[in-house]
Amino acid sequence: MSSPNQDFVPLLKARQQFHQCTDEAGLDTAFAKGIVTGYIGYDCTAPSLHVGNLVTMMMLRRLQQAGGKPIVIVGGGTTKVGDPSGKDETRQLLTPEKIGENMASIQRSFAGLLRFDGSPTGAVMINNADWLDRLEYIPFLRDVGRHFTINRMLTFDSVKSRLEREQPLTFLEFNYMIMQAYDFLELSNRHHCKLQMGGSDQWGNIVNGIELTRRVTGAELFGVTCPLLTTASGAKMGKSVAGAVWLNDDMLPDFDFWQYWRNTEDADVGRFLRIFTDMAEPEIARLEALAGAEINEAKKILATEVTALVRGRAAAERAEGAASGQFGGSGSLEGLPHIDVARSEIEAGIGVLAAFVKAGLVPTNSEARRQVQAGGLRVNDQAVTDERAIIGAADVQEGAIKLSMGKKRHVVLRPS
Structure with a gap:
């Protein structure tokens, strides 16, 4: 990994992972002064994350590549509430035992993407239940709740869209944005975290955390979002005809994971190579320029490189070999689900x-x-x-x- 530098935002832009930043010049200055710690949170609603989550997981990878320190927040606390963003109905509440099981399983999804060690830029994984579970209701309302107005909370898409569709929004879910903002405050205090990242639909929640911290401690924090990713035909990332495209191999076989990427639409090949691999730009430009049947070779490279990153090189080569056998006539069963x-x-x-x-x-x-x-x-x-x-x-x-x-x-x- 490189030493601290000012290349993070330019790197995101070059890899087509940048949507907006709260203060781009200020963030560049922070990188120039030293190691910037940044985080993204993931709730534990399933035993594995999926391809849709991989978009933001790659932002953490880019942060580490630019000399920053990634924090992965596993939402042992916020999962008990449920993020209403993009949902038409209340999420099913999980038991603490199920949340714990999911949390342990989710941790495996990051093994190939981030370097977890004791170095200054080594990634760390933290459970926000460490502070959320200890909150006392009245003190929390007095110390934190007073910085939020109902007027403004009603303007956020996660709330407004639910109300416009006349779908119920529970008081529990309504508090999610306050808890997410409080995460940023706690991470700033505990780990000197200066940056929160996420999809563009999380912009309001990120800004909430920045403003809450400024009011409580005066610390200067930053937010960066990536575009919400859809395929060229408008389909949502992370879904296939068979269901979610899970990152963990016990939820989806290596061959099926590889095949998902092999089936990428022609128009998405270059974009996906930039976002989901570390391939150099000249090689990506060459591959995305291929036409006709030749573009299929680029799709195979995409499938193998993403699978290697998420599942390991050996799994990627087995899946590629199995696919070659099925479509090339050898009929090998090795590597098939x-x-x-x-x-x-x-x-x-x-x-x-x-x-x-x-x-x-x-x-x-x-x-x-x-x-x-x-x-x-x-x-x-x-x-x-x-x-x-x-x-x-x-x-x-x-x-x-x-x-x-x-x-x-x-x-x-x-x-x-």
Whole structure:
């Protein structure tokens, strides 16, 4: 990593990760004076973060590359409240035990992205429950709540959009923005944190924290946001036909993660290479200029580089090799998603529709039947033409049964 410098905002701009900054000149000056500590918070609503979160996670990576110190806030406290931003309804409240489980699992998502060590720019992970759980209601209202007006809180998109749609907004959720602002104050006091980052939808919450800290301690803080990312066709990042694209490998197989990036739209290749990899600009410019079938090679490079960053180089190479086998004719099953099925169950025979549901390739027998009629399902690369067919021991080849839906989705059944 480089020494402290003034390259952070220019780096974000070059990688197409910059939307706005509260005081760009002031932030440059802070970097010139020494190491700038910055943070982003992630609530523990699921056992893994997803590709949509990867956009801001890469901002933490850029901060460390520019000589800053990243703080990852895992929201053990704020998860108990629930961020109303972008939601039409109240989030389901999780038990403290479930929040703890999710928190432990989420930590793995950052292993390949940030350097966690004892150096001055080494990343640290902090749970905001350390201070939020200790708050006393009346003192908190007197010391912090008095700096917020209902008038202004009602103007924030997370509140206004819910009210305009006549969707209920609980008092619990209404307090989320105050807690997020208080996080910034605490991090400033405890860790000399000067910077909060996030998606552009978090701008109001970031500004709240800056203003609260200025009023309470007089410290000068900064905020930087990145654009909310959608694909060239307008689709939201982090979703696929099969659901969320999870970062943890126990939530989504390496092959499916690699394949998500391989399916990137042509117009997004250059942008995604800048945001989600560390590749140099000249090479990115060369790859995004490819046309026709050649752009597929750029997509494979994108898929392999992002998978290597998130899942590790070995996992990326296995996934790439598995994909080459499926589409190049070698038919290797190594690296494909798999599920273990009791050998006795396979020997007894599994209905083909039920097998595809078990593999997670289709949600229901009805959908599997529709796919059969459309010619979309294959067993061991042979089209399924009879919806009443039975998969059994005779279908086991090289110790497994390969199920495919379309050309790009595969799952291997392994007798156990």
